[in-house]
Amino acid sequence: MSVLLFVSAPVEVVQSTTETSAQDSEDGVGVAIDNEGGIREQLAKIGGNLPPVMYVLIQEFITWLTGKPYWGQQPLLKVGRIYQLIAALLSLFSGITASFIILQSSPFFFPLLIFSWAYTVGGARKIQATICHRCVHYEFFGDYRDKWLAEVLSTMLIVQDFAGYYHDHIKLHHHVKKFASFEHDPDAQFLYLLGFRPGSES
Numbered sequence: 187m188s189v190l191l192f193v194s195a196p197v198e199v200v201q202s203t204t205e206t207s208a209q210d211s212e213d214g215v216g217v218a219i220d221n222e223g224g225i226r227e228q229l230a231k232i233g234g235n236l237p238p239v240m241y242v243l244i245q246e247f248i249t250w251l252t253g254k255p256y257w258g259q260q261p262l263l264k265v266g267r268i269y270q271l272i273a274a275l276l277s278l279f280s281g282i283t284a285s286f287i288i289l290q291s292s293p294f295f296f297p298l299l300i301f302s303w304a305y306t307v308g309g310a311r312k313i314q315a316t317i318c319h320r321c322v323h324y325e326f327f328g329d330y331r332d333k334w335l336a337e338v339l340s341t342m343l344i345v346q347d348f349a350g351y352y353h354d355h356i357k358l359h360h361h362v363k364k365f366a367s368f369e370h371d372p373d374a375q376f377l378y379l380l381g382f383r384p385g386s387e388s
């Protein structure tokens with residue numbers, strides 16, 4: 187197995203050992219496998235001949251665009267859970283507000299609805315798939331407030347409530363004997379339905 191080290195700009199791939207390291211065990215073996223030649227690692231070479239500041243900014247943009255950092259890339263800003271919650275709510279409500287303003291204006295501006303819808307859907311999706319997800323794991327605040335936050339947010343979006351999501355996600359999906367099994371894991375079944383197959387290359 188190869189362990190990949192990305193030092194500084196431009197990206198470097200170093201095959202150093204065949205042993206499983208402590209980092210591998212922590213991340214899960216497989217994370218470090220097959221990263222050599224990965225699409226994101228290929229993109230990490232873009233801007234390698236530019237000044238470091240330019241390289242970092244270009245790579246930040248690519249990470250933002252693709253949603254995937256290259257192996258070893260560190261975030262420019264470390265933000266917390268409250269930031270994520272506020273950002274999601276802002277995206278949702280600013281999208282709704284912008285849509286309302288656009289609809290009140292001339293039809294000439296209606297194509298701009300694509301952008302306001304994107305912010306609305308993006309905010310709603312972030313709330314449901316990220317914030318509510320952490321809440322059913324009791325990992326947002328880490329106490330009873332997670333249940334109430336999930337109840338408020340799920341009611342606002344008219345999606346599955348805390349109890350239902352908790353049952354489907356914690357009792358079924360993450361159950362130690364059911365996780366990623368096609369018989370019992372509704373998330374795995376849904377991913378399969380969407381066309382994602384085990385062992386696919388991309």
Ligand SMILES: [Zn+2]
Pocket residue numbers: 319323355360
């Ligand atoms: Zn989960």
